[in-house]
Amino acid sequence: xxxxxxxxxxxxxxxxxxxxxxxxxxxxxxxxxxxxxxxxxxxxxxxxxxxxxxxxxxxxxxxxxxxxxxxxxxxxxxxxxxxxxxxxxxxxxxxxxxxxxxxxxxxxxxxxxxxxxxxxxxxxxxxxxxxxxxxxxxxxxxxxxxxxxxxxxxxxxxxxxxxxxxxxxxxxxxxxxxxxxxxxxxxxxxxxxxxxxxxxxxxxxxxxxxxxxxxxxxxxxxxxxxxxxxxxxxxxxxxxxxxxxxxxxxxxxxxxxxxxxxxxxxxxxxxxxxxxxxxxxxxxxxxxxxxxxxxxxxxxxxxxxxxxxxxxxxxxxxxxxxxxxxxxxxxxxxxxxxxxxxxxxxxxxxxxxxxxxxxxxxxxxxxxxxxxxxxxxxxxxxxxxxxxxxxxx
Numbered sequence: 577x578x579x580x581x582x583x584x585x586x587x588x589x590x591x592x593x594x595x596x597x598x599x600x601x602x603x604x605x606x607x608x609x610x611x612x613x614x615x616x617x618x619x620x621x622x623x624x625x626x627x628x629x630x631x632x633x634x635x636x637x638x639x640x641x642x643x644x645x646x647x648x649x650x651x652x653x654x655x656x657x658x659x660x661x662x663x664x665x666x667x668x669x670x671x672x673x674x675x676x677x678x679x680x681x682x683x684x685x686x687x688x689x690x691x692x693x694x695x696x697x698x699x700x701x702x703x704x705x706x707x708x709x710x711x712x713x714x715x716x717x718x719x720x721x722x723x724x725x726x727x728x729x730x731x732x733x734x735x736x737x738x739x740x741x742x743x744x745x746x747x748x749x750x751x752x753x754x755x756x757x758x759x760x761x762x763x764x765x766x767x768x769x770x771x772x773x774x775x776x777x778x779x780x781x782x783x784x785x786x787x788x789x790x791x792x793x794x795x796x797x798x799x800x801x802x803x804x805x806x807x808x809x810x811x812x813x814x815x816x817x818x819x820x821x822x823x824x825x826x827x828x829x830x831x832x833x834x835x836x837x838x839x840x841x842x843x844x845x846x847x848x849x850x851x852x853x854x855x856x857x858x859x860x861x862x863x864x865x866x867x868x869x870x871x872x873x874x875x876x877x878x879x880x881x882x883x884x885x886x887x888x889x890x891x892x893x894x895x896x897x898x899x900x901x902x903x904x905x906x907x908x909x910x911x912x913x914x915x916x917x918x919x920x921x922x923x924x925x926x927x928x929x930x931x932x933x934x935x936x937x938x939x940x941x942x943x944x945x946x947x948x949x950x951x952x953x954x955x956x957x958x959x960x961x962x963x964x965x966x967x968x969x
Contacts, residue, residue, distance in 0.1 A: 586781060587685035587714035589811025590886060591632075592661065594683050596643040603667030603679075604645065608633075611653065634821075647683055650887060661685050686714050693810055693890050699790035704760060704773055705753040706788050711811055719779040723752075725759065726774045741775075750777070752786055760790065765844045768802050783815040789844075796898070797851055797873055803894050805845040805881060810888045823883040831878035851875060870900040 586593045596604055601618060608616040614627050618635075625634050632651025636644045647654060649661045656662075662684040696707040712718055724730045725739045736743040740758040744751040752775065760771040770789050777784040789804045807823045825845055828838050837848040854875040874897045881890045 585683050585685065586814070588782070588813055589688055589711065589714070590809055590888075591646050591648045592683050592685040593644050593646045593814065594665075594681065595638075596645055596667075598642050600667055600679075601643050604635075604643070604665065607665055607667055648885075649685070649688070656687055659687050661687055686716075688714055688811075693888050695788075695892075697788040697790075699756075701793045702755060703753060704756055704771075704788065704790055705751060706773065706775070706786050707749055707751040708784075708786060709748045710750045710777065710784065713782065713812060719782060721750075721777045721779050721784075724776045724778045724783075726761070727776075730778065750786075756790065763789065763804075765804050765841060766839055766846050768804070768846065770804050772806075778815050781815050782812045784812055785809075791896070794898075797855065799851060801849045801851045801854065801875060801877065801894075801896065803847040803849075803877060803879065803892070805847065805879070805890075805892060807840075807843055807845060807883070809886055810890065821885070823885050825881065826884045827880075827882045829880045832876070845881065847877075847879060849877060872900045873898040 584595050605616040605618045608614065608628070612627070612631060616627075617624055621635060621637070628634055632648030632654075634646045636646070638644055647663055651663070654661055654663045662682055665681045665683065667679055667681060694709055696705075698705045710719075710721070722730050722732050723736055723739060723741065723743075725741070729739050731738045733743050733745075736752070739754075741752050741754045744753075756771060759775070760773055763770050763772040769792050771792065773786070773788045773790070775786040775788075777786060785808050787806050787808065789806055791802065791804070809821075809823075822842060825838065825840050828836075828845075828847065830836050830847070830849065833849060833853045835850065835853065839846040839848075854877060855873055856875060857871045857873055859871065874895060876896075877892075877894045879892045879894075881892065882888075883890075
């Protein structure tokens, strides 16, 4: 729990908040009514927030029945000057039934440059690994992070193993990795199943999302490729915020095709693409002396997504690698997976997708087989079947 005094302003990546005592909330209501030319009914915050959302404002009660006033940096009456976003509130505190005393508050936070929306998520049948660039706060202070899994398990980064997570810091990037069966939870979006990582970094009043979704493991090429994109603000947000904010899709583009279907729920965007339009192959390892090569199907989807309520364009890349098949086909032989495919290494040996061959050669015998991945000191696990998923934002 965080204790604030009246007029304290908290700065986040896309918005600022001010704590307002309940005795002064009537003054804010009068200011909102006059500035926005609305009837600000504080008795019905849900209806009021529908009106305020057009200006990038919102108002919520805290546990002590005081108020938190949130203002987007792109909201009404917010100005930029000398490297700061600021909004002046002229609130009146009633001292008797005939009049009140005016008091001005200034909401002020440094201008934050647009974050590089860079996220790398790698999924395979055994592991998930997430890499994101961790920001400083709005005042450019370095934050001391802890990990919060599913909102109720909080450990310091150095104790990440207590929640079955490995950690690696490499410059501005933080990589987390763990076994799917230990840290992922099942999730269902519009009758499609996946697995969800409910992981956040927390520091003081700040929270920073490391949340990600992995598709379920499949053993064959599906007719449709389904991508679940978790709706969230980028950058630093308020920790433990009780109010739920709805994000609305404003645009979606896919580099590989113009034909796709988009659906959304309150928490996810579902993108459906015909796999035949994006499926490619790369050379796998030799099966035997009787078969020249194995061919490994894979596809890649590059997505740019924007929400009406945020300033950022969000970039995702998803790669899905499927089990190998023989080429040319030999009906009586069941092809194994690619030789020596191993589980990912711990973050100290950061996973990197291998180079992909996007064109099939005319003579497969002229193409050398792909070398097996090197084993790591951490653990080597041979994957029998199943798809490997790589996502990047």
